[in-house]
Amino acid sequence: MNDRIIIIGAGAWGDALSKLTQINGCEPTIWSRSCGRVLSEMITDRVAIISAVSMSGVPAIIDRLHGAIEPNQIIVTATKGLDARTNLTPAQLWHQAFPNNPIVVLSGPNLSLEIQQGLPAATVVASHDVDAANTIQTIFSSPKFRVYTNDDPIGVELGGTIKNVIAIAAGTCDGLKLGDNAKSALLTRGLAEIIRIGQYWGGKPETFYGLSGLGDLLTTCNSPLSRNYQVGYGLAQGQTLSEVLANLKGTAEGVNTTKVLIQIADSNQIYMPITVLVDRLLQGQITAPEAIVALMSRDRKSE
Numbered sequence: 001m002n003d004r005i006i007i008i009g010a011g012a013w014g015d016a017l018s019k020l021t022q023i024n025g026c027e028p029t030i031w032s033r034s035c036g037r038v039l040s041e042m043i044t045d046r047v048a049i050i051s052a053v054s055m056s057g058v059p060a061i062i063d064r065l066h067g068a069i070e071p072n073q074i075i076v077t078a079t080k081g082l083d084a085r086t087n088l089t090p091a092q093l094w095h096q097a098f099p100n101n102p103i104v105v106l107s108g109p110n111l112s113l114e115i116q117q118g119l120p121a122a123t124v125v126a127s128h129d130v131d132a133a134n135t136i137q138t139i140f141s142s143p144k145f146r147v148y149t150n151d152d153p154i155g156v157e158l159g160g161t162i163k164n165v166i167a168i169a170a171g172t173c174d175g176l177k178l179g180d181n182a183k184s185a186l187l188t189r190g191l192a193e194i195i196r197i198g199q200y201w202g203g204k205p206e207t208f209y210g211l212s213g214l215g216d217l218l219t220t221c222n223s224p225l226s227r228n229y230q231v232g233y234g235l236a237q238g239q240t241l242s243e244v245l246a247n248l249k250g251t252a253e254g255v256n257t258t259k260v261l262i263q264i265a266d267s268n269q270i271y272m273p274i275t276v277l278v279d280r281l282l283q284g285q286i287t288a289p290e291a292i293v294a295l296m297s298r299d300r301k302s303e
């Protein structure tokens with residue numbers, strides 16, 4: 001299987017995923033927009049097509065691949081975002097375009113820089129197709145990377161996606177130096193919010209307590225390496241969103257994910273108080289200290 005994998009996207013995550021497969025002796029082909037080669041011509045005979053592009057690039061990649069993928073080829077999506085046009089997840093977009101292919105979601109607490117440094121990490125590969133999940137587990141498993149299979153792809157995908165919004169809030173909390181009590185309260189109530197909307201979307205509640213939910217929430221909300229955390233931290237310093245994004249290395253998916261979540265929560269009456277305040281903060285409608293006051297002064301309720 002040495003050369004039968006293609007990774008789409010040569011950003012931070014595509015490069016780290018490539019390195020992980022190389023530990024197992026794979027020689028993956030990496031495609032990026034600037035490589036000068038035709039993607040659809042490069043996927044012939046690949047066992048797995050691994051998409052690691054940011055959310056904004058997923059529809060364009062799917063367009064490039066129309067009519068080119070064979071039904072037995074496994075599509076792996078490693079993107080953590082939501083499509084602003086359709087409100088669908090990346091795996092849902094891939095499934096819509098290629099309904100006969102096995103789709104595997106890869107997600108977990110996986111900061112790419114730590115993986116590039118050779119530090120150990122764990123992740124989840126989730127699919128309704130058990131054989132496909134097992135194949136992807138074999139491709140990525142190594143002493144540096146522990147890979148668990150899972151049969152709840154939507155839950156795994158949403159855990160890794162929605163936690164980016166809470167990571168923006170966590171960066172804000174740390175930027176304002178609100179202390180560990182406040183941070184723990186934020187993460188715990190953030191997880192409740194993730195489970196509330198995640199269950200509505202069809203995810204199993206227990207999935208959100210696993211690596212791709214709680215695990216990734218802890219990593220991203222506690223690490224200055226996280227771009228989403230950096231967005232919140234910068235806003236807490238009084239920078240505008242444009243100023244923060246201008247200095248950010250790479251993509252902070254939580255910014256667009258917040259907008260999509262607000263639409264879904266509004267139209268389905270799902271209570272998402274942290275997400276609503278992150279949205280107002282991102283839009284410049286409220287300052288970081290005002291967001292904290294608003295969160296703390298809501299109506300009393302039971303846990």
Ligand SMILES: NC(=O)C1=CN([C@@H]2O[C@H](COP(=O)(O)OP(=O)(O)OC[C@H]3O[C@@H](n4cnc5c(N)ncnc54)[C@H](O)[C@@H]3O)[C@@H](O)[C@H]2O)C=CC1
Pocket residue numbers: 009010011012013014032033052053054055056057058060061078079080081110111112113249250251253
């Ligand atoms: N960096 C990390 O630690 C991790 C990132 N992710 C997720 O992986 C995805 C990519 O993240 P990064 O690699 O960090 O972002 P990045 O900003 O470093 O790279 C994004 C990649 O997407 C490609 N891309 C964007 N639009 C495209 C289009 N229209 N056509 C072709 N290619 C396009 C870019 O060329 C680039 O290769 C995001 O959804 C992120 O949430 C997931 C786990 C870890």
Ligand SMILES: O=C(CO)COP(=O)(O)O
Pocket residue numbers: 080108109110111112164167216219220225226227228229251252253
């Ligand atoms: O998803 C990630 C780690 O699991 C990466 O987080 P950021 O996109 O916030 O850097």
